[in-house]
Amino acid sequence: GESTPAGPFVPTKEDYQKVYDAIAHRLANETDYDDGSYGPVLVRLAWHASGTYDKTTGTGGSNGATMRFAPESDHGANAGLKHARDFLEPIKAQFPWITYSDLWTLAGAAAIQELGGPVIPWRPGRQDKDVAACTPDGRLPDASKNQDHIRAIFGRMGFDDREMVALSGAHALGRAHTDRSGYEGPWDFSPTVFTNDYFKLLVDEKWNQRKWNGPAQFTDKTTSTLMMLPTDIALIKDKVFRKHVDRYAKDQDAFFKEFSDVYVKLLELGVPFESKPEDRIVFKASE
Ligand code: HEM
Numbered sequence: 001g002e003s004t005p006a007g008p009f010v011p012t013k014e015d016y017q018k019v020y021d022a023i024a025h026r027l028a029n030e031t032d033y034d035d036g037s038y039g040p041v042l043v044r045l046a047w048h049a050s051g052t053y054d055k056t057t058g059t060g061g062s063n064g065a066t067m068r069f070a071p072e073s074d075h076g077a078n079a080g081l082k083h084a085r086d087f088l089e090p091i092k093a094q095f096p097w098i099t100y101s102d103l104w105t106l107a108g109a110a111a112i113q114e115l116g117g118p119v120i121p122w123r124p125g126r127q128d129k130d131v132a133a134c135t136p137d138g139r140l141p142d143a144s145k146n147q148d149h150i151r152a153i154f155g156r157m158g159f160d161d162r163e164m165v166a167l168s169g170a171h172a173l174g175r176a177h178t179d180r181s182g183y184e185g186p187w188d189f190s191p192t193v194f195t196n197d198y199f200k201l202l203v204d205e206k207w208n209q210r211k212w213n214g215p216a217q218f219t220d221k222t223t224s225t226l227m228m229l230p231t232d233i234a235l236i237k238d239k240v241f242r243k244h245v246d247r248y249a250k251d252q253d254a255f256f257k258e259f260s261d262v263y264v265k266l267l268e269l270g271v272p273f274e275s276k277p278e279d280r281i282v283f284k285a286s287e
Helices: 013-029 039-050 082-094 100-114 147-157 161-172 197-204 230-237 239-250 252-268
Strands: 207-209 218-220
Touching (some): 039 100, 161 197, 161 239, 230 239, 239 252
């Protein structure tokens, strides 16, 4: 008979679910890291890949995955994210058809879901770019600064005050490392479970300056084992931010819903999709 040439591989939603499942499987198995999970650092990789977006010039954002290259991989804010990129290399080898920029954002969505957070609808469409598309240093937030800086950085991406507070709730996950940012410690007692505990602790706990040789950070009065960055504390000092902190501390459902919406928006900044928002994939989490 006649042989039909194989066309280009066009992945289906089922193919992307397979990528999700492989990430979830690897997350469950690779527990010899931090508090037992690579999930938090995957969330941070997706955020730092996306958070370089500048709405005025349309540059930066997750489309491109330019953090694969120096100088962007060496930007101070990206210290430690090699752990996340390396974690995903076997997944990229297993599914060579996916772009790094789709893979990193898909992994960021998967990590939120696998750590008990809300569903993060996600869609493909990002293309990898070369080193020339690396963004300049300084586009990601500096934790030593105040609310004006938070508004300047996240305003540049196109977020409003409410969205800035919702996004910050990701600090329910993970910890700071002295050999990466210089800061140290987790924000709450369950850094591998996505909750509204970050907001509860901001409101309920008394936060004192930590006495140490490191950069200025805050510690909880009750146990002295948790930490807040100056930018975290800015969320309770600023009246408008504080309103949303209080709301999310009281209402976990509202936080989950609003976090999902704003994290989806973050991961899509600057991506020239051909698909529509209603084409987003709702991944099934692992059991
Ligand atoms: C960790 C700063 C917003 C997710 C960190 C660390 C710093 C930081 C200094 C510690 C890094 C280390 O030493 O390993 C900030 C500042 C923000 C901000 C200044 C805004 C004012 C966000 C947002 C997200 C996010 C919007 C996600 C939506 C995370 C996660 C970690 C983290 C999950 C833990 C990473 C790990 O455990 O390795 N952040 N961040 N952050 N950040 Fe943020």
